[in-house]
Amino acid sequence: MFTSADLTAFFLTLQLAFITTLILLILGTPLAWYLAHSRWRYKFLLEALIALPLVLPPTVLGFYLLLLLGNNGPLGYMTASLGAEPLAFSFSGLVIGSVFYSIPFVVQPLQDAFNNIGQRPMEVAATLGASPFDRFITIALPLARQGFLTAIVLGFAHTLGEFGVVLMIGGNIPGETKVLSIAIYEHVEALEYTNAHLLSASLILMSFLMLIAVYAINGRFRVVRL
Amino acid sequence: MRIKARFQIARSEVLNFNFDISAEGITAIFGVSGCGKTSLLRVIAGLELHTNSTLQVGDEIWQDENVFLAPHQRSIGYVFQEASLFDHLCVKDNIEYGFKRASADSRNISVEHVVSLLELQSLLNKKPAFLSGGERQRVAIARALAANPRLLLMDEPLSSLDQARKAELLPYIETINKEMNIPILYVSHSNEEIGRLADQLIFIEDAVVKASGAISELLTRSDLSLAHRRQAESLIFAKAEKYDEDFQLNYLSSEVGTFLVPGKKLPPSKELRLRLVAQDISITLEEQINTSILNIFPAVIDELFVESKAQLTVRLSINKLPVLARITMKSAENLKLEKGKNVFAQIKSVAVLA
Numbered sequence: 001m002f003t004s005a006d007l008t009a010f011f012l013t014l015q016l017a018f019i020t021t022l023i024l025l026i027l028g029t030p031l032a033w034y035l036a037h038s039r040w041r042y043k044f045l046l047e048a049l050i051a052l053p054l055v056l057p058p059t060v061l062g063f064y065l066l067l068l069l070g071n072n073g074p075l076g077y078m079t080a081s082l083g084a085e086p087l088a089f090s091f092s093g094l095v096i097g098s099v100f101y102s103i104p105f106v107v108q109p110l111q112d113a114f115n116n117i118g119q120r121p122m123e124v125a126a127t128l129g130a131s132p133f134d135r136f137i138t139i140a141l142p143l144a145r146q147g148f149l150t151a152i153v154l155g156f157a158h159t160l161g162e163f164g165v166v167l168m169i170g171g172n173i174p175g176e177t178k179v180l181s182i183a184i185y186e187h188v189e190a191l192e193y194t195n196a197h198l199l200s201a202s203l204i205l206m207s208f209l210m211l212i213a214v215y216a217i218n219g220r221f222r223v224v225r226l
Numbered sequence: 227m228r229i230k231a232r233f234q235i236a237r238s239e240v241l242n243f244n245f246d247i248s249a250e251g252i253t254a255i256f257g258v259s260g261c262g263k264t265s266l267l268r269v270i271a272g273l274e275l276h277t278n279s280t281l282q283v284g285d286e287i288w289q290d291e292n293v294f295l296a297p298h299q300r301s302i303g304y305v306f307q308e309a310s311l312f313d314h315l316c317v318k319d320n321i322e323y324g325f326k327r328a329s330a331d332s333r334n335i336s337v338e339h340v341v342s343l344l345e346l347q348s349l350l351n352k353k354p355a356f357l358s359g360g361e362r363q364r365v366a367i368a369r370a371l372a373a374n375p376r377l378l379l380m381d382e383p384l385s386s387l388d389q390a391r392k393a394e395l396l397p398y399i400e401t402i403n404k405e406m407n408i409p410i411l412y413v414s415h416s417n418e419e420i421g422r423l424a425d426q427l428i429f430i431e432d433a434v435v436k437a438s439g440a441i442s443e444l445l446t447r448s449d450l451s452l453a454h455r456r457q458a459e460s461l462i463f464a465k466a467e468k469y470d471e472d473f474q475l476n477y478l479s480s481e482v483g484t485f486l487v488p489g490k491k492l493p494p495s496k497e498l499r500l501r502l503v504a505q506d507i508s509i510t511l512e513e514q515i516n517t518s519i520l521n522i523f524p525a526v527i528d529e530l531f532v533e534s535k536a537q538l539t540v541r542l543s544i545n546k547l548p549v550l551a552r553i554t555m556k557s558a559e560n561l562k563l564e565k566g567k568n569v570f571a572q573i574k575s576v577a578v579l580a
Contacts, residue, residue, distance in 0.1 A: 123304075125323070128324030138323075
């Protein structure tokens, strides 16, 4: 069955996916709201930038994050001068990497959901005395709930399967950066196929269940908007 | 409540909407489709911001060079063309949305009151998706009313409904107007609705407010296109006095005189509106006695305005009330009609609007 190292990797992965999704919801909601409502001419530049992780090899993203977060990188230098632990090869570094890696999977469904609400319900709420914040909370959020569910599940599931980014900036520290995908890779390298099977199959099952949930909730969803 | 407005609305052409009215009852914003009626309602609500505009409602400034109240700071109710209910809330929560946000001292109308007024008791727990078009619009009206607004704005609230639903909803709007002391601005391009509901008109044409004031006056003013339409008409307010069962004839008293109108018995309590189409009124110099026409009134010619080589419109004053008649130039010449002349108006048909 699962070795204790496998279980550690398993829970570390869940923890990473959970924290990443939470951060992406906090950052992604205002960003998606802005993208849905802004009339800025060059908004498409921002949209293209956010969609980049969909097409880039994760190693490319990981490589630049390594340069950024490493001891000689600007961010790494900053954390070092503040006396903090370096970000590269740490759980915090993984979280930062995952946030970039999964951003389109959270922002795009939210943006779609906000777009679909349209202006009218917000206008009605305004004429009924609701302030902008009030109507965002009482009208926009509940009407966008399908989008939120989709964003949460996709953000979570996509982070679960992360490999390339982790390989570049996380390495293989048990309990710190050794996530499921890395553990599987290691098992295969060591020809421990039974363990690799167990972890892979459970990852497939989990991801499949989550995607079933997304498509059942929201049949029209497309991950990539073209 | 006085509404003073100067709006400069920049669209493909600049709309200059200036008016100063004492809004009581229903004031219809009337004009052809695309003339900017909806825009006017939106700037009054604060949903659109245009510079160089001022708006004063009662004693409050809603907009001038220094002030712009956001929609949620204006005491309004707004009924859109489509009901636009909040899909995630049940009927009751929809109606309570504005009520909860109204200041405590402005809550004169209770949710229960609007619910019974619009007969929504049986729908309270339903989600909007399960309502019919007419029901949705009734909920939308109730929701706007429950916000306890000082001013109710309605943007063609019946236009998305079929004829039968329209007929169902009109009485509700009449009831609201009668039972609640809230001035209503009602956008419409429908002659039918205006004739039936409006007490006053704000008449928009050629990107400006051409005139505003009492509807019966505006319909008959020679300087406005309303009186020159093929379907030019006059409006008379009346009350059912008695009913002759044998002939199925209503006796309707009005300031013009008593009208005899055949048909079903009309309720005696209700204020009725009579539409007199100018083309259905003829003029005689002596009172005809051997005629099939039932409604004949003595009148004074107030003004004559030429429509074409063939036709002219005569504004008659019947007991000081303006009534239009459309006749031929030939008849006018034969009868030697002129301002101040005493004549008789023969009214061939009367449409009872309410």
